[in-house]
Amino acid sequence: MSHRVFMSIHKREEDILGIARAARQEGLNIIDIYAPYAVHGLDKAAGFRPSRLPIVCFLLGLTGAGLKVWFEFWTTAVNWPIDVGGKPWNSWPAFVPVTFEVMVLFAGVGTVIALFIATRLWPGKRATIPFPGVTDDHFALVLEERDATFDPGKVRALCERYNAVHVEEREQEIVP
Amino acid sequence: MTGEALEFRAGGGGALDAWAEPDLGNPWVRQHLHDFRAPAKTQRLWRTFMIIGAATLALGLFVAPGRVWAAVLLAGMYLIGLGLGGLFLVAMHYLTAAGWSVVIRRVPEAMVSLLPAGLLAVGAVLVLHPSLYEWIHAETGELIGFKGFWLSYGFLLFRALLFAAVWLGFAAVMLGHSRLQDFDGDVDHTRRNVAVSAAFAVCFALSYWLANVDWVMSLEPHWFSTIFGVYNFTGLFAGSLACTILVAHWLRQQPLLRAIIRDDHMHDLGKLLLGACTLWAYIWFSQYMLIWYANIPEETVYYVQRQAGAWHPLFLMNPILNWVIPFFVLLPRGCKRSGSVLTRVAFVVLVGHWLDLYLMIFPSVSPDAPSFGLWEAGIALGAAGVIGALILRALGRAALVPLKDPYLQESLNHHQ
Structure with missing residues (x-):
């Protein structure tokens, strides 16, 4: 256009x-x-x-955390329950550190990708500079x-x- | 069409002027910033709280000494936390060569005046009622090895004096340079404070850790946590930021300061509070999770007690007040820039910080169920009165804005 x-x-x-x-x-x-x-x-x-990126970031973090909790629950309590130190299979404190990491990963990397999509930046794209001095x-x-x-x-x-x-x-x- | 644009330009042509920044070179403005006095009504309010606290203390020492002394220890640790926290914020300001925070620096500086009061309260407990610490009566050999050597009464008092001297010494030097600069405008004061802040950061980390081990952790001498010092530091960080936000917001009621301390500065303080609360939650959970995972009885006893009976709701309340509420409320940008939202969150964090210390101290005094009544509430009110009265008085001791700080202009122009 x-x-x-x-x-x-x-x-x-x-x-x-x-x-x-x-x-x-x-x-x-x-x-x-x-x-x-x-x-x-x-x-x-x-x-x-x-910018609407903060909302994207928040939702991505929520998605990452949710997926991780579900996955860890499924692996440790549903699919292959293992007794670790006599603790219940669905011990939520053990899930927290990795959930935190996956949340940060989703939110961080996802926000950058969302920025690229929103601003239509991709590798090899030619810059549109209106005036060289800018x-x-x-x-x-x-x-x-x-x-x-x-x-x-x-x-x-x-x-x-x-x-x-x-x-x-x-x-x-x-x-x- | 051009008329409007012209007018806008004639008005000074910029967003800065729309906020009507006062001329700090104006002698009247400078005098006004130097001669600040808190309204008499506000001072009376805090003094009333202090009198209530003093009355509770005087009566309680005879009626319920155990609970009152524990409440005094809590109040003392709270005041030390805010006072040292203020000094820590000032030191971080110098160490990071921060420009934005110059206009609010007098607030944490004023909070440092709480340090002597807190030391007095803890000192009173150590000297007048050391039996709060059960190890005072320990038979020789009951605490083994290094712990037996470390937890001896004389050595404890010596360390307390040492910590107090170090903290008060650093406070006097750093605040002295900052206030002298208001008069001579010498950049050297800033340079010296950078060096002093670096030394303070190291001494503070070691001394505050050991002080918490001595005065709080040793209430339960058989229990130990190596992260305890860091845990208390994060509480100090969040608590002192919350206090800074409340005082800075109150100062903005002054028409002159409303244009100097702007939404942008409050926004940054809000970001720091969000980060500090999250750091607190990180450390709080780190301490909990390692003990939960390892499941060694001599360590878990601490949490078993705090998760039993009526203690449990308080235990759960702690992360809610100190992290869940501040984190989710302060996430949106608008909330950090709104004075009413930010101050409410800061108040919640200050209450949460009190609860945090309550959960460290009181289970050793009333193990079966939390004791909260006239004595605890009275002393807490008294501590609030001391905080309000001392900060107001300290604010009047120096210009409300460091008038000759080399970074002042940068701070006045601070934007988000």
Whole structure:
């Protein structure tokens, strides 16, 4: 899917924070912001919705722990019961350490995989960098030119108030 | 469309200004931070608690000395935990070169003032009522080998004095540097405190472990657990973080501090509390599981007693208050940033920490069933009063924010 986008390049952190906030206040549709490092407060300024990864992480942890308890119960109490030190077969304290480990394994590895799926990152994928400087010392704000009400002239003026060093319009593949 | 954007920019153009950070260079603001006094009403409340505690103590010493002395030992260990915990948090702040926590550092520093009070309470037990420890009356040879040598009254008092001197010495040096810096702004104070904190971390680990063996574990001299010191340390960590959260939240009622100690700082404290409670649960279970697995009678006796009769519900309550509630409530980001949720959880953890110590101390005093009544409740209230009154007083002793700390700006700009 290809869209017409408007891109504005900035040199300073304060400017990208400012333009992100201003763009949101103007009701512009921010597709993405590219920055060479994590800028604190940028997600809030741009109004991005909070990540849903924590929920995925929690559910994966729960799944891992549940599966492990079931598996350990099945092996030690159902399928092949072994008497260890005279303890009951379904001794839950003995299950705890491995359950903990499997929970961490599921939650940790699973969250990374979920992140890759959600952001469509996979080995060998070509990077879509809108402007070479964003891996070094520039910040890029990418807006969607959604409909006819988008006035490139006005938006350009807005960007320039936040010291945009470069502004351009182009067709771009959009990752939803 | 541009009017709005312009206004926003004219307002200072940033999220920082939306929070109206006060100008710490302003002499009026500095004076205000230096001259903090707690409201008289709050001070009266804590003093009332202290009077209730003192009355219970005075009466109980004649009516029910056994239970009251055990309650005093519990209160003393609780106060030492919070006081040393405060010092530990300050030391960790310096050792990790933390920037974010500068604005809340005066809270754990104020908690250090609980240390002398706690030492006084434990010292009173050791000097005035040593028979709380049954080994005091042990015939020679009843405790064999090294244990017989270690658990002798004179050596116990010597160690207690040594621990007290080490802790109070470190506290005086670290707090001294921190407070002097408010006046001369010398970065050297920070550098020195980093070195002192490193030495403290080592001394603290050894001394707090041995102190717990001496004052709590030896209540049941035939039982032993090598993880006991670590276990108590994790309780201290969680408890002192919970106390820091409550005091910091209370300080935020001050309009000036509301903009300095922000949700972001509370959020980080919440994360630490979540981690500390989980660490506590990890160690609590480690101690339990190894004893359960090995199933050696001289070790299991500790848990057998605590899982019998009316002790059992309390025993189960302990991990619920100290881990289940804080863990699941504090998992979502929103809960860590909400003052009302975070303070409620912190309160639960503080109650849980009291229960944790109760379960270590009281089974040796009332083995058959837990004793909780006027005496225990009165002394606990008194301890709460001492905690509140001493922290409030200590907060007034220095500026509420380390005004000339080199990391102050980093802390003011802290974001999540």
